[in-house]
Amino acid sequence: MPIIERIVAREILDSRGRPTVAVTCGLRGGAVASASVPSGASTGAAEALELRDGDPARYRGLGCRKAVANVDGPIAKAILGQMLPDQISLDTLLIDLDGTPNKSKLGANAILAVSLAFARACAAERKVPLYQHFADMIGQPLRTLPRPTINLFSGGKHAGGQMPIQDILLVPTAATIDQCLADTFAVFYAAADLTSSRYQTRPLRADEGGLAPPFASIDDALTDAVESIRRAKLEPGKDVGIALDVASSHFFDHGFYNVGVADPRTPQGAGAHGGVPAAQPVDSLGMIEIVRAWVRKFPIVSVEDALAEEDWGHWPALKDAIGKSSLVLGDDFLCTNPRRIRMATDGGCCSALLLKVNQIGTLTEAAEARRLAKDAGWMVTVSARSGETEDNWLADLAVAWGDQIKIGSITQSERLAKYNRLLEIEAETGLPVVKWPG
Structure with missing residues (x-):
């Protein structure tokens, strides 16, 4: 059963040169994986919130240091050493930890980066391709390519x-x-x-x-x-x-x-x-x-x-x-x-x-x-x-x-x-x- 032993975030740049979040997740069994999240320009009003720093002197306020700090701080504190049998267990913990309708406390960029890095680490621990792990998450066989x-x-x-x-x-x-x-x-x-x-x-x-x-x-x-x-x-x-x-x-x-x-x-x-x-x-x-x-x-x-x-x-x-x-x-x-x-x-x-x-x-x-x-x-x-x-x-x-x-x-x-x-x-x-x- 996966146990997270290491979770580390960093600010990186997306394809427009704007900051976003990457996370590395290490499991007790030795599997380590990283994932980074994208960001949108054409965003819907009902989207979960990307947490930005708001400092106009740095990246016109678009910095993601607050989101990174939330991964390294409260999220890490909540999930390190936890026995997490599946993706639902981790994601539910993160949703509850944030406690807002649109993930505005911790930031959807912080939460999703952790969610994705954990999934990739679990796939590595299972020694299956990531696409197979995603298919197993929803209980569907692989039949076609998109x-x-x-x-x-x-x-x-x-x-x-x-x-x-x-x-x-x-x-x-x-x-x-x-x-x-x-x-x-x-x-x-x-x-x-x-x-x-x-x-x-x-x-x-x-x-x-x-x-x-x-x-x-x-x-x-x-x-x-x-x-x-x-x-x-x-x-x-x-x-x-x-x-x-x-x-x-x-x-x-x-x-x-x-x-x-x-x-x-x-x-x-x-x-x-x-x-x-x-x-x-x-x-x-x-x-x-x-x-x-x-x-x-x-x-x-x-x-x-x-x-x-x-x-x-x-x-x-x-x-x-x-x-x-x-x-x-x-x-x-x-x-x-x-x-x-x-x-x-x-x-x-x-x-x-x-x-x-x-x-x-x-x-x-x-x-x-x-x-x-x-x-x-x-x-x-x-x-x-x-x-x-x-x-x-x-x-x-x-x-x-x-x-x-x-x-x-x-x-x-x-x-x-x-x-x-x-x-x-x-x-x-x-x-x-x-x-x-x-």
Whole structure:
């Protein structure tokens, strides 16, 4: 039975150069493992709290020394020498020790780093791969590898807001991770060439490695994505689909969406679903019609956060409008929070969960979020954050828990660490990629 003999935290930097937390956990049996946690830029209001120092003279207040001190202090005091039979025992102890609804006392970054490091140390002690340990945690056999959804174009908070929506992603349909990445490479560099010549800009990249040219409209960005697939000698909708991360909460204000697209319900907007700036922001039903028009016009198989996180009354209408053609994926809307997922399943709001472990703060709570989603018949996309580290535990988690994985683009080492781990797991297991879309 695992007994923690050593727990040490340190402040490290994420892919944006901002501080985050890493923890090393040592067990009495000799197993030692470390884990680091990511941080998000596009965060939901219901997310667990990342504890930051607030000192403007150091990292603009984003330092994590308080979170590190909480691991080395009260958390270490509570767990060192404790007999912890499983992950639930540790995570429950940490949740109780914090005692707040959003982990604001100790910090979700501190708590999650301990939760992950313990899991990795337990896997090492059991002498099993981390993905197998994660699968055993939820009592599920390993059957498939997750299908990648890979960032191509970025806007919103990931790219300085040059277009309102956050990400346009590629969904390669190949049967292996290896071929999915090769197809994505072809499309990405076709897009880099296309946008460089079309917009006379360098191929600038956003937080998650996606391209970020100055599109005149969202419709232009989607059109360029389709053209890039064709330039890579692949067929849009057959070889490669498209996914959207709309992140609508970031342009939602007092009941209206400032998406910069004409309302299709008005004569002014008829036939101009992406290319004509709206004179006025649109209401929720107008936003649904805009998204419906995109799904009809382009090979879109997944739409994330098409409505704002508190626009609860209209999510069922969104699902009715696009749910037969596309996943209706909740990120900020759900925040990997079991309470919100129960409300969404009861209300018929979604068909998929974007699972981000640091939104909730422990592996145990994230496993419960996953269980609720799967019990409702939803798909689960295990997701990275915009501020990532070189740690690759996310790939193992997605293999064990996910139908899809969302890491970012095929550039930047913090993203490639996860893709390379997927390639390694594919070679080890020979598992097929999940059959989706189609």
